[in-house]
Amino acid sequence: MLSQTSNVVELECSACGKKYDAGTEQHLCTCGKPLLARYDLRRAAATLMVENLKSRPRTLWRYAEVLPNDPPVSLGEGMTPLVHAKRLGASMRCQSGNLEWLYVKDEGLNPTGSFKARGMTAAVTRAKQLGARALAAPTAGNAGGALAAYAAAAGLPAVIVMPADTPSANVMECQAFGAKVVKLNGLISDCGKYVAEHKDAEGWYDVSTLKEPYRVEGKKTMGYELWEQFDGKLPDVILYPTGGGVGLIAMCKAFDEMQEMGWIGAERPRMVAVQAEGCAPIVRAWEAHQKSAQFFPNAATIASGLRVPGPLGDTLVLSMLRQTNGTALTVTDEEILHAGRELASLEGIFAAPEGAATVIAARKLAASGWIKPDEKVVLFNTGTGYKYSEVWQRALQSA
Ligand SMILES: Cc1ncc(COP(=O)(O)O)c(C=O)c1O
Numbered sequence: 001m002l003s004q005t006s007n008v009v010e011l012e013c014s015a016c017g018k019k020y021d022a023g024t025e026q027h028l029c030t031c032g033k034p035l036l037a038r039y040d041l042r043r044a045a046a047t048l049m050v051e052n053l054k055s056r057p058r059t060l061w062r063y064a065e066v067l068p069n070d071p072p073v074s075l076g077e078g079m080t081p082l083v084h085a086k087r088l089g090a091s092m093r094c095q096s097g098n099l100e101w102l103y104v105k106d107e108g109l110n111p112t113g114s115f116k117a118r119g120m121t122a123a124v125t126r127a128k129q130l131g132a133r134a135l136a137a138p139t140a141g142n143a144g145g146a147l148a149a150y151a152a153a154a155g156l157p158a159v160i161v162m163p164a165d166t167p168s169a170n171v172m173e174c175q176a177f178g179a180k181v182v183k184l185n186g187l188i189s190d191c192g193k194y195v196a197e198h199k200d201a202e203g204w205y206d207v208s209t210l211k212e213p214y215r216v217e218g219k220k221t222m223g224y225e226l227w228e229q230f231d232g233k234l235p236d237v238i239l240y241p242t243g244g245g246v247g248l249i250a251m252c253k254a255f256d257e258m259q260e261m262g263w264i265g266a267e268r269p270r271m272v273a274v275q276a277e278g279c280a281p282i283v284r285a286w287e288a289h290q291k292s293a294q295f296f297p298n299a300a301t302i303a304s305g306l307r308v309p310g311p312l313g314d315t316l317v318l319s320m321l322r323q324t325n326g327t328a329l330t331v332t333d334e335e336i337l338h339a340g341r342e343l344a345s346l347e348g349i350f351a352a353p354e355g356a357a358t359v360i361a362a363r364k365l366a367a368s369g370w371i372k373p374d375e376k377v378v379l380f381n382t383g384t385g386y387k388y389s390e391v392w393q394r395a396l397q398s399a
Pocket residue numbers: 114116140141142143209241242243244245246247248304305306352354355382383
């Protein structure tokens with residue numbers, strides 16, 4: 001059921017364009033690809049204006065016109081700080097000067113300490129409205145914690161399926177939120193299979209990455225916030241730690257919507273997918289000029305959120321990198337450990353390893369001349385370091 005005032009018109013397959021009713025529960029297209037929510041943007045633009053935004057609550061629900069219009073299941077997510085990282089920027093050498101306009105969008109300040117809260121507030125809100133009885137998802141860690149928290153806030157049971165070696169903080173938070181935790185000896189891809197195999201018999205509403213349309217909707221608000229925080233402009237470059245790639249897909253969707261609403265022109269930030277050397281399906285495909293990615297064998301990295309060997313949104317991510325003149329590159333675990341310490345000691349940001357990965361990537365792209373000293377560059381720290389005590393112990397031992 002869709003509220004009468006909802007601007008969501010329909011759901012559309014991201015690959016074949018087939019249309020679906022947004023008023024009932026939908027997951028993947030019959031062709032197997034993700035569905036995206038489409039809005040009446042003319043109607044949205046009539047009230048989604050800077051003057052109106054000023055008086056709205058400082059959560060992502062301030063962008064109500066471009067979100068599902070149901071009573072939000074909210075824990076205060078979004079509107080995270082955009083920190084001007086002056087000292088870190090000054091330490092990055094470009095070919096003609098140092099980086100002056102380097103920013104960190106610190107998603108670690110979201111409820112449950114990661115940007116996964118954004119996707120889950122939207123997905124759980126919609127699932128509850130559609131009458132879901134129990135929610136389930138595979139996770140590399142943070143998405144599970146976020147789902148468990150929002151399910152608790154919605155008064156719904158949740159089942160979280162995770163690799164047995166997921167960081168202990170993620171296991172504890174899920175248990176604390178009252179979710180059922182299933183640990184498997186395998187990767188997130190194996191956990192995804194488990195949910196797919198059990199969901200019908202158990203009556204679970206599948207909230208897996210890109211297998212329902214609204215996690216993207218919540219995450220796209222990162223793009224809207226950048227626009228608002230940069231006073232109606234977008235940065236030149238965005239570096240995003242890419243596992244499933246949902247945040248990257250979602251921000252590009254936000255930019256397309258902004259263009260349709262007349263907020264921006266055809267220009268786009270150059271999107272950079274940062275992956276770990278030990279799990280880099282998108283980077284391998286990018287380097288080989290392929291349109292889709294191969295399953296990455298024996299995936300292993302300390303950045304657990306980047307351990308996604310077979311991302312469902314591979315073709316979308318790759319096409320967005322191409323369309324925005326972006327790029328993709330890897331960093332090693334050793335580099336991540338070092339970069340985490342730099343970000344912490346130079347800027348006071350205690351980052352997740354996934355966020356730290358973007359620091360190395362920016363440094364490499366500045367040195368190669370791909371990033372120019374006068375460009376506005378945003379690094380996404382997608383999670384808090386406080387949930388990664390195992391990784392931080394290693395980082396500090398190697399200091
Ligand atoms: C901290 C962190 N960063 C990045 C990612 C990757 O996110 P995405 O699926 O949007 O690429 C994850 C996913 O688990 C994560 O937990």
